[in-house]
Structures are given as structure tokens and as C-alpha cells.
Amino acid sequence: xxxxxxTFYDVMRRHGISRRxxxxxxxxxxxxxxxxxxxxxxxxxAMETKPRIPVIWLHGLECTCCTESFIRSAHPLVKxxxxxxISLDYDDTIMAAAGHQAEEILDEIRETHKGNxxxxxxxxxxxxxxxxxxxxxxxxxxxxLKEMASDAQAVIAWGSCASxxxxxxxxxNPTQATPVHxxxxxxxxxxxxxxxxxxxxxxxxxxxxxxxxxxxxxxxHGRPKMFYSQRIHDKxxxxxxxxxxxxxxxxxxxxxxxxxxxYKVGCKGPTTYxxxxxxxxxxxxxxxxxxxxxxxxxxxKDFWDMGPFYSRLSSVQPFPIEGNADAIGGTVAAxxxxxxxxxxxxxxxxxxxxxRDIKNERQARADQxxxx
Amino acid sequence: xxxxxPGSEVHAADVTAGDASTSIERTSILVYEGPVRAWHxxxxxxxxxxxxxxxxxxxPLPSVTGEASDWYVMGNIRFIHFAAxxxxxxxxxxRIYWAFVGNHHSRQLFKFPFWKKEYWDGVxxxxxxxxxxxxxxxxxxxxxxxxxxxxxxxxxxxxFFMIITGFALYAEGTGLDSWQYALFGWVFDxxxxxxxxxxxxxxxxWVFVCYIIIHIYxxxxxxxxxxxxxxSTMISGERMFKDNxxx
Numbered sequence: 001x002x003x004x005x006x007t008f009y010d011v012m013r014r015h016g017i018s019r020r021x022x023x024x025x026x027x028x029x030x031x032x033x034x035x036x037x038x039x040x041x042x043x044x045x046a047m048e049t050k051p052r053i054p055v056i057w058l059h060g061l062e063c064t065c066c067t068e069s070f071i072r073s074a075h076p077l078v079k080x081x082x083x084x085x086i087s088l089d090y091d092d093t094i095m096a097a098a099g100h101q102a103e104e105i106l107d108e109i110r111e112t113h114k115g116n117x118x119x120x121x122x123x124x125x126x127x128x129x130x131x132x133x134x135x136x137x138x139x140x141x142x143x144x145l146k147e148m149a150s151d152a153q154a155v156i157a158w159g160s161c162a163s164x165x166x167x168x169x170x171x172x173n174p175t176q177a178t179p180v181h182x183x184x185x186x187x188x189x190x191x192x193x194x195x196x197x198x199x200x201x202x203x204x205x206x207x208x209x210x211x212x213x214x215x216x217x218x219x220x221h222g223r224p225k226m227f228y229s230q231r232i233h234d235k236x237x238x239x240x241x242x243x244x245x246x247x248x249x250x251x252x253x254x255x256x257x258x259x260x261x262x263y264k265v266g267c268k269g270p271t272t273y274x275x276x277x278x279x280x281x282x283x284x285x286x287x288x289x290x291x292x293x294x295x296x297x298x299x300x301k302d303f304w305d306m307g308p309f310y311s312r313l314s315s316v317q318p319f320p321i322e323g324n325a326d327a328i329g330g331t332v333a334a335x336x337x338x339x340x341x342x343x344x345x346x347x348x349x350x351x352x353x354x355x356r357d358i359k360n361e362r363q364a365r366a367d368q369x370x371x372x
Numbered sequence: 373x374x375x376x377x378p379g380s381e382v383h384a385a386d387v388t389a390g391d392a393s394t395s396i397e398r399t400s401i402l403v404y405e406g407p408v409r410a411w412h413x414x415x416x417x418x419x420x421x422x423x424x425x426x427x428x429x430x431x432p433l434p435s436v437t438g439e440a441s442d443w444y445v446m447g448n449i450r451f452i453h454f455a456a457x458x459x460x461x462x463x464x465x466x467r468i469y470w471a472f473v474g475n476h477h478s479r480q481l482f483k484f485p486f487w488k489k490e491y492w493d494g495v496x497x498x499x500x501x502x503x504x505x506x507x508x509x510x511x512x513x514x515x516x517x518x519x520x521x522x523x524x525x526x527x528x529x530x531x532f533f534m535i536i537t538g539f540a541l542y543a544e545g546t547g548l549d550s551w552q553y554a555l556f557g558w559v560f561d562x563x564x565x566x567x568x569x570x571x572x573x574x575x576x577x578w579v580f581v582c583y584i585i586i587h588i589y590x591x592x593x594x595x596x597x598x599x600x601x602x603x604s605t606m607i608s609g610e611r612m613f614k615d616n617x618x619x
Binding site: 219225229230231234240243247249268273301303305306316324325328333336343344346350351357 | 431560
């Protein structure tokens with residue numbers, strides 16, 4: 001306070017969070033980010049001394065499930081603290097202001113914190129027909145997004161919509177819904193995919209950026225490695241059943257009751273990078289596989305076009321519904337096998353005919369010689 | 373002095389006059405050097421293993437009962453698949469090396485004479501032989517033009533595709549810090565996601581199944597009907613011509 005700059009800690013205290021709660025938050029966040037206990041005082045110190053960085057939360061073409069997830073962050077403390085860190089001046093879903101008053105706030109923050117705010121984007125801009133399929137505040141969302149991104153420090157793409165396009169980008173993508181990183185190309189974009197992403201993952205990503213003032217380490221697709229470097233399958237508690245060869249074959253069979261692996265009924269855990277099997281959902285209560293339903297791969301790009309959800313093999317476009325790799329490959333192999341058999345039969349007939357002809361020709365020549 | 377009995381120039385211990393009257397002189401050329409032949413059969417075994425285990429990975433066997441700790445069915449199938457994959461990949465690397473140091477036939481797999489008209493004429497001619505338009509095929513020391521087409525576009529490119537996508541999928545298990553991921557992680561920049569790579573890798577398996585059907589059929593058929601040896605060539609390395617006629 002003495003320096004006149006408002007720090008994270010100042011903001012938290014202003015929001016009525018006690019010193020004790022603040023330290024508990026630092027401990028929780030450290031654990032969530034996979035850092036050792038020695039980082040707790042470092043995070044605390046950073047939050048006490050660093051000026052608060054505002055976070056603007058924009059909504060494009062989406063369903064708001066990311067926000068719904070975020071405000072249900074496992075520990076209420078985490079939610080309170082993180083929400084108080086974020087500039088709640090602008091978030092369509094939970095802000096107090098409305099109409100022109102709300103829109104003005106965006107411009108104001110862009111001016112006052114030029115190059116210093118984090119832009120969190122939920123949803124994506126549809127580009128077809130000049131972006132008219134998403135018009136918050138009467139303007140195409142794509143314009144607002146580019147404008148706000150131009151003065152941001154970094155952009156967080158919340159959820160599968162912002163990261164990959166999600167269901168509104170499913171074939172044939174009628175509104176040309178486009179992920180954020182394809183529109184914002186001059187700023188670092190950190191992807192936090194999932195439909196929605198896990199609340200703890202979201203709060204940890206924000207906290208990491210705010211406390212360390214840099215993006216967490218990202219993988220080749222721009223996702224934070226600390227949450228997206230392993231598949232759900234790699235840490236699934238049902239993995240031993242997979243390795244043993246124990247599968248749910250039908251939804252009402254003995255295997256389903258015993259909690260066997262859901263691989264055969266279409267679980268996309270083996271091809272999905274997310275932290276569901278470790279962090280879990282709703283205060284760590286459960287996650288889809290624990291509830292007996294396979295993962296649908298909601299944090300993966302194009303998961304919406306990789307169906308069906310209930311079979312191991314995906315349909316192959318543009319073949320019919322049941323056209324998976326085995327159906328197509330098996331058919332082609334059967335045709336090839338049939339063709340080979342037919343060709344072999346024809347070859348045998350031809351070979352025999354040729355042999356007979358050759359013999360006859362020889363005989364004719366021999367006869368000619370004896371006659372001549 | 374009595375003249376040598378007919379057929380004695382064959383110099384076989386048990387040759388008869390009847391045998392000798394049907395004997396013909398044959399030329400023989402060493403085509404496939406030892407390492408190429410060894411690679412062929414190792415690869416044949418590896419591909420068979422990979423196709424069977426790969427199919428079972430996508431379509432697992434019926435569930436086993438009892439404690440999970442008593443079984444490792446899927447684990448073993450996957451281990452065999454990965455081990456065979458390593459054999460295939462290392463074999464392929466050795467085979468590529470041999471293309472540099474071996475005879476010129478060892479390079480045929482990796483070359484495609486796209487711009488040579490004679491080559492395409494040869495393809496058309498071979499196709500006409502397969503469509504029964506010809507009584508006799510042409511003789512070739514190495515692959516005939518049609519075979520070269522299939523070898524290059526299906527086998528050689530297919531091998532690269534399967535090895536690269538296979539190691540990319542394997543890298544998912546070994547992790548982002550592994551050398552497999554460092555070398556093959558770029559595959560996931562091309563395909564939208566891991567599931568799509570699985571689908572294409574699986575389709576690739578079926579391409580190889582079709583390739584095997586046609587490859588074995590063509591080898592047997594050519595061995596019987598063509599003017600040169602086929603199957604024994606991949607065992608002895610010698611291409612034997614059944615006649616010395618000009619085309």
C-alpha cells in the first residue's frame with residue numbers, strides 16, 4: 001500500500017479475506033500446480049508485492065459452461081480468492097453492470113492497463129458473413145476480440161470452443177466458428193480445453209500467470225503441460241482392468257457392475273489429454289469414468305467429429321455411419337481376396353489354354369516336318 | 373571309346389536319358405543379397421505379428437474374469453505389438469542403410485521413375501499381362517514395373533506411414549519428454565487429435581492386409597506362370613530364368 005500500487009494481497013484483504021485464508025489459498029494453489037512446499041512462501045510473497053493484473057473475461061459463441069465450471073471451483077476459497085483477483089468489472093455472466101455502461105468498462109480497462117491485462121476468452125468468433133452470428137453489444141464478436149487482444153498481455157482460451165471450435169465448429173461448421181488462436185495471432189494464446197475445463201485447472205492457470213507473471217510451460221498445442229501432458233487413460237483408476245483385459249462389453253453386464261475398463265464401449269480416455277482422472281470434478285467427487293460412462297474426449301480437437309461415443313473405432317468420413325476402419329478395411333480386404341481368387345481361377349484357365357495351344361503348335365510343326 | 377550317354381552333360385548322379393531330353397539351359401542372377409533376404413522374412417514376420425496384435429488392440433479379446441492382478445492379457449498383446457514395431461522399424465533402418473551399400477536392386481524400393489515414359493509403357497504392358505492379353509510376360513531381373521509401382525506407393529510409403537504414426541502413438545505412452553515424442557510428436561500437428569491418428573494407423577493395417585494378399589498371390593502366380601523364379605529367389609537370392617529367349 002505504501003507504494004500506492006494495489007497488490008493482489010491488498011485486493012484480497014479488501015474483499016474481506018483473512019491472512020489465514022490467504023495463506024491457505026497459497027498452499028492449495030502450490031499443490032494444484034504441482035510445486036513443492038517451498039513455493040508456498042514464494043507465492044505468498046509474490047501476491048503481497050506484485051501489482052494486481054486485471055483479467056477481462058469475454059464471451060463469444062459458447063454455452064457458458066466454462067463460467068459455470070469456474071465458479072464451482074472445488075474449494076470455495078480458491079474461487080473467492082481468484083474471483084477477487086480478477087477484474088470483475090467485465091464478465092457478461094456475473095458482472096453487475098449492463099448495457100452501454102458495461103461495454104464502456106472494456107474500453108476503459110484497455111486504456112488504463114494497456115499491455116498489462118490478461119484476456120480470458122470463453123467461446124469463439126464465428127467468421128462467416130462478417131461475424132454476424134455472434135453480436136454481443138451489437139458488434140461482431142470477432143471485432144471486439146481482436147480489439148481487446150491487441151492490448152492484452154496474453155490471451156487465455158477457455159474451453160474447447162475457444163481452443164478448438166467445439167460443437168459449433170462440427171462439420172459442416174455453418175457459422176465458420178473459429179478458435180481464438182486462428183484469429184489472435186500476435187499474442188501468446190494459452191489453451192485450456194475441455195467442455196468445460198476442470199475448475200481447479202482454470203483457477204490454477206490464472207493463479208500461475210498472475211503470480212509468476214509468465215505463462216505456464218505449454219505443450220506443442222499450447223496447453224499447460226502441468227494439466228494436459230498425460231492422457232486420462234494414463235492415470236485412470238480403471239487402467240489395471242485395461243491391462244488385464246477386463247472390459248465392460250455391455251452396459252448391463254457383470255463387467256459394468258465390477259467397474260471394468262470402458263474401452264470397448266467407446267471410452268476416449270486413451271486419446272484424451274486432460275486431468276480428469278487425477279483432479280476429478282465437483283470437489284474431487286467423481287469424473288465420467290468413475291460414474292460408469294466412458295470419456296467422450298471433450299478436451300480434444302475435433303472430438304465432435306470423432307464419434308460415435310460408444311464404440312472404440314471412430315467413423316471415417318465421408319463413409320456411412322457404420323463406416324469405421326474395420327468395416328472399410330475388412331470390405332476392401334474381402335474384395336481384394338475375392339479378386340485374387342477370381343484372377344487365380346482365370347489365370348489357371350488361361351495357363352492351361354496356353355499350354356494346350358503351345359502343345360498343338362509344336363505338334364503342328366512336328367507334323368509339318370515329318371510331312372515335308 | 374563309347375560316346376557319353378545322352379544327358380550326361382547335366383552331371384546329376386541320377387539323371388536319366390528322359391530327364392536330359394527335357395532339360396534346358398537357364399541363366400541365373402544374384403538379385404537379393406543376404407541382408408535383403410533376411411530383412412524380407414523378418415519384416416514379413418513382424419508385419420504379421422503387428423497386424424494380428426494391432427487388430428486385437430482395437431478389438432480386444434473377450435474379457436477375462438477374476439482379479440485384474442492375475443491377468444495381463446491386453447498388456448502382453450500391447451507389449452508384443454510394440455516389440456514387433458521396434459523390430460520392424462530397426463529392420464527398416466537397416467534396409468535403408470543397405471540401399472546405400474547394397475547392389476542396385478536394393479535401391480529399387482526407394483526409387484520411382486515417375487518421369488520415364490519407358491517405365492509407364494512397362495506398367496501398361498505388365499497390366500495387359502495381368503488382364504490376360506499376353507501369352508508370355510516380359511522378363512525382369514528386379515521388380516517388374518507394375519510391381520515397382522505397388523512396392524513404392526503401397527509398401528515403401530506405407531512402411532514410413534505406419535512406422536511414423538506407430539511411434540507417435542507409442543510416444544503418447546512414453547510421455548512428452550521421451551525421444552519418441554521429440555522425434556514423432558509432429559504427427560499430432562498434422563492430425564486433429566490422437567483418436568484420428570489411431571483411425572489412420574488402423575486403416576494402414578488394412579492396407580497392409582490387402583497388400584499381403586496381393587503380394588503373396590502375385591509371387592505364387594509369377595513363380596508358376598512367368599519366365600523367372602520368384603519365391604525361391606527370396607530364399608536363395610538367385611533369379612533364375614526359365615528360358616533365354618528374347619522378347
